[in-house]
Amino acid sequence: MKQETRKEEIIRVAAKLFKEKGYSAVTMRDLAKALGIKAASLYNHINSKQDILKTIIISVAEEFTYGMDKIINSEVSNISKLKSIVALHVNITANNTNGMASLNNDWMHLEDKLDYYMQLRDHYENNCIQIIKRGILASEIKECNPEIIMFSMLTTLRSLYLWMPKKEDFNTQDLVNNLTEVLIEGINK
Amino acid sequence: MKQETRKEEIIRVAAKLFKEKGYSAVTMRDLAKALGIKAASLYNHINSKQDILKTIIISVAEEFTYGMDKIINSEVSNISKLKSIVALHVNITANNTNGMASLNNDWMHLEDKLDYYMQLRDHYENNCIQIIKRGILASEIKECNPEIIMFSMLTTLRSLYLWMPKKEDFNTQDLVNNLTEVLIEGINK
């Protein structure tokens, strides 16, 4: 296990605070206090508050993009691809619960990286809905509005960060299985 | 149609801004500007920024509480009750999209009303999970983890505010039907 740098520690603690109160409500003095130092000392390690948010959100967003690109290019049924999407969300959330909170709630404060983020998100959603539409055409999936299916799936998966920390008795594989049951078997034909 | 008072207008505009940037990132000067007045003038109508948030969130939360109490006391099947919950969310969200955003994202900034809010939320979730558990016992609902079913349903329904404004081609009844199909038929036995 690689030792965490001070910069990484700052970003990790920032993500935790951002989850609890939101980016705008967390001050640099709050963050410093949580680390046991003075606010000015943070700037030996990071460039700006904005920069912390960018680092947190963009890295998670790129993980999703990378994961989705692998899924869409795999040679399996569309239903299997949807199951892989469930697993992708569970795994990323398990490794970075707090980052998921920022991604969900504070993306609008990204400023100069906002366009890039929205591009990644659109790309992701376009791939997702394409899988669903192909699944319907291939009679793997119920004749149902594909946008509603995607909305229902993605909002549930995106909100996992709220819920997973409270349910540590689930291992991630159990959770994937249960979510697949609820989210996918229901639309299965 | 009753004429909107100035206070109501302020709260309505505030809810819109809170949805876009979050409570903490919206300043009283932002709010005043959106209304075409100076920040100090707001205080002829409202007591504090806090008070605006309280008004927005608590009124929506109480609507949910009231709606849920009616549902749980009705004499219908548990599946029907779940369908009524879907309709409850769609209707409240249709009437107060921006308020739903604050409820979801800014409840932690409620301060002295925080305890009361969390009490309402717990009450709501307890009722919801009870319906699901009874549905499973009565063999109306699949043998599936009730907490996951509730989590999936409620996070989807709570996120409707993100999505309904973009899909005005749906009337609310269509939306209720489609969501019921995706959320409930899947767990139906």
Add this chain to the structure above:
DNA sequence: ACATTAAACTAACACTTGTTAGTTTGTTTG
């Protein structure tokens, strides 16, 4: 032992925050 460096510190900055006090303006009511 000495030079280097990582990482903390103090002090201060320019600006923004929510809010108050006191005043002005225009409209409604007696």
Add this chain to the structure above:
DNA sequence: CAAACAAACTAACAAGTGTTAGTTTAATGT
């Protein structure tokens, strides 16, 4: 017309904001 009122205004406040500059401290490598 005069009184009352709703709702805007200007000016200012104390506290808090992100950030910079310059300095000190303690550990590391030669």
